Amino acid sequence: MRKFIYIISLALTLSVFSSCDSMLDEVNYGNPTVSDMMTNEENVVLLVGQAYADLKWIHDHWGYFGVSSLTADECLCPTRGDDWADGGYWRNLNTHKFDIHAKAFENIWKMTISGAVLCNKLIQTLADSRESMNPAVYAQYVGELEVLRSYYYYLLFDCFGRIPYTEDYSDESRPLMAPQETWSALVNCLERNAPNMAVVTDGNRSANYGRTTHGFAYALLARLYLNATSFGCTPDNVSLSDNSQYRPDFKAIAGEADFYTNAVACCDRVINSGSYSIEPDFFTNFKIKNEDSKENIFVIVEDGRADFDERSGPDGNMKNKLRVLFLSLHYQQQEAYGTQLDCWNGFCARPSYLERYNRRDVRGTGDEGLGTNDTHHWGWFVGPICRKGSTTPLKDKRGNDAVVFPTVSSLTDAAIGDGARMFKYEVDREGKYKYCENDFVLMRYADVLWMKEEAILRGGQGTSGYNTSDFRTLRNRTFAYEADPETAYSSAYPTVLTLDGILDERGREFAWELVRRRDLIRYGKFGDPGYVEYVTDTDKNRNWFPIPYSVIEKSVRDKDGMPLWTQNPGYDTI
Numbered sequence: 001m002r003k004f005i006y007i008i009s010l011a012l013t014l015s016v017f018s019s020c021d022s023m024l025d026e027v028n029y030g031n032p033t034v035s036d037m038m039t040n041e042e043n044v045v046l047l048v049g050q051a052y053a054d055l056k057w058i059h060d061h062w063g064y065f066g067v068s069s070l071t072a073d074e075c076l077c078p079t080r081g082d083d084w085a086d087g088g089y090w091r092n093l094n095t096h097k098f099d100i101h102a103k104a105f106e107n108i109w110k111m112t113i114s115g116a117v118l119c120n121k122l123i124q125t126l127a128d129s130r131e132s133m134n135p136a137v138y139a140q141y142v143g144e145l146e147v148l149r150s151y152y153y154y155l156l157f158d159c160f161g162r163i164p165y166t167e168d169y170s171d172e173s174r175p176l177m178a179p180q181e182t183w184s185a186l187v188n189c190l191e192r193n194a195p196n197m198a199v200v201t202d203g204n205r206s207a208n209y210g211r212t213t214h215g216f217a218y219a220l221l222a223r224l225y226l227n228a229t230s231f232g233c234t235p236d237n238v239s240l241s242d243n244s245q246y247r248p249d250f251k252a253i254a255g256e257a258d259f260y261t262n263a264v265a266c267c268d269r270v271i272n273s274g275s276y277s278i279e280p281d282f283f284t285n286f287k288i289k290n291e292d293s294k295e296n297i298f299v300i301v302e303d304g305r306a307d308f309d310e311r312s313g314p315d316g317n318m319k320n321k322l323r324v325l326f327l328s329l330h331y332q333q334q335e336a337y338g339t340q341l342d343c344w345n346g347f348c349a350r351p352s353y354l355e356r357y358n359r360r361d362v363r364g365t366g367d368e369g370l371g372t373n374d375t376h377h378w379g380w381f382v383g384p385i386c387r388k389g390s391t392t393p394l395k396d397k398r399g400n401d402a403v404v405f406p407t408v409s410s411l412t413d414a415a416i417g418d419g420a421r422m423f424k425y426e427v428d429r430e431g432k433y434k435y436c437e438n439d440f441v442l443m444r445y446a447d448v449l450w451m452k453e454e455a456i457l458r459g460g461q462g463t464s465g466y467n468t469s470d471f472r473t474l475r476n477r478t479f480a481y482e483a484d485p486e487t488a489y490s491s492a493y494p495t496v497l498t499l500d501g502i503l504d505e506r507g508r509e510f511a512w513e514l515v516r517r518r519d520l521i522r523y524g525k526f527g528d529p530g531y532v533e534y535v536t537d538t539d540k541n542r543n544w545f546p547i548p549y550s551v552i553e554k555s556v557r558d559k560d561g562m563p564l565w566t567q568n569p570g571y572d573t574i
Helices: 002-013 016-021 042-055 063-072 086-095 103-128 136-161 179-196 212-224 254-274 282-286 331-337 445-457 471-478 485-492 497-509 516-522 549-553
Strands: 296-300 440-444
Touching: 042 103, 063 086, 063 103, 063 136, 063 516, 086 445, 103 136, 103 549, 136 179, 136 212, 179 212, 212 296, 212 440, 212 445, 254 445, 282 440, 282 516, 440 445, 445 471, 445 497, 471 485, 485 549, 497 516
Parallel strands: none
Antiparallel strands: 296 440
């Protein structure tokens, strides 16, 4: 499967806005017709694989990862002298002072729409060849594309609320749909396709790696149901299709609790599939070679070779790299580890966020502050940066000892070493490649377990799984360096099975995994300066990002020449 992803990523250079009709030009079918080629399933796999290319924009700091993490309580990007100033752009995300001209919002819009439109184009291509295809093969890959399209639209929807959702490739004049309409469309599509998606087994795990599956479709459905009210949905304003043949154990939406009951049902579909399990070692999910994890449900596949993908990302840099790691690590960590990985010394943890970890929690910063000399693996790096075998810190570019501190002295003029650095993704210390091979995790089985427990606490019908072996494994690995890990966990986090306790636990478990902003919105904490430090704009309209100015200007015009698309409430129009 990894080879498949590499081939299709190399083959494609996509731009929805420049040439939608030429998206398939990269597939060289030679003289035979497309229909002829679709009789071979291997060709179908290559065709469908093209749709995954735009996923690589998700973890870009000028894209979805940047805006979702920097606006939540988990991440800061302070200005350090002249480093990371960029006209105050990063600080504005931290303080919720973002506006309609922010570069990242335009990037997110373009890349998610690009992925969704390509999915629709490929679905149409398969439909045109349907008569020459094996019916089972046709159904399988159309379903895969429809679920992937739903994910692209979900990311756009999560950011902007009002989006131009469509399942028709030829539809170029679609309006912006109200959030509850988009929510309904996404749920209807996923419920229609999820039961027919490939169920991951040990025998087919490799073949389905990096692809949408039964487990991912139901996990995404669970996320939509759990967050229904935060998306503005009520029992009266959603419209679900009669998918009774696909959803026999789901509740009709008669009250708010039914959203949560359906979230439980979706989680149970994933749990009962037997496809996934909790890894005893938390860091297995983030290793350089993390494709062996049975906990990871959906990932962005990375290679790491410097010559793998020369296409530029939004910032002019190659996009085939694990940005969340290298943009966080201190400059001197490159020298300390002897790696070719460029370290950018940018993003770090908000200090208040770190305070929610017990000092012995392996997902936190550790108890000793030994930095490079700590023999244990921690989720966040703090302490002195030394070469292997040395206890003498390296010098930073200002001539000071290279030390990472958990505190941040100032958002506008921080020290080089301020702020704990993301460390749960394993660093390639062999220097084999210039960029990272770790696959970026988009959905984990642990998320499914915690979504289910929260949905039950919010009124959903279902049986708690908190005392099952999966949850015991979650607890035990959290304090893996303790003699009695489960007791240590219970002592450190005695009230975790409350709504507030789950919010804090999700923060500890899923740091920088693209869920925290939506979690905070669901809990009413997103714009709370008492919870998200440095926030200065508390307008609830900030729960949705502004639709980029350039996007509105390029939208279809009315008879008077005015754009038909309008800006989200609470933002200037120019």
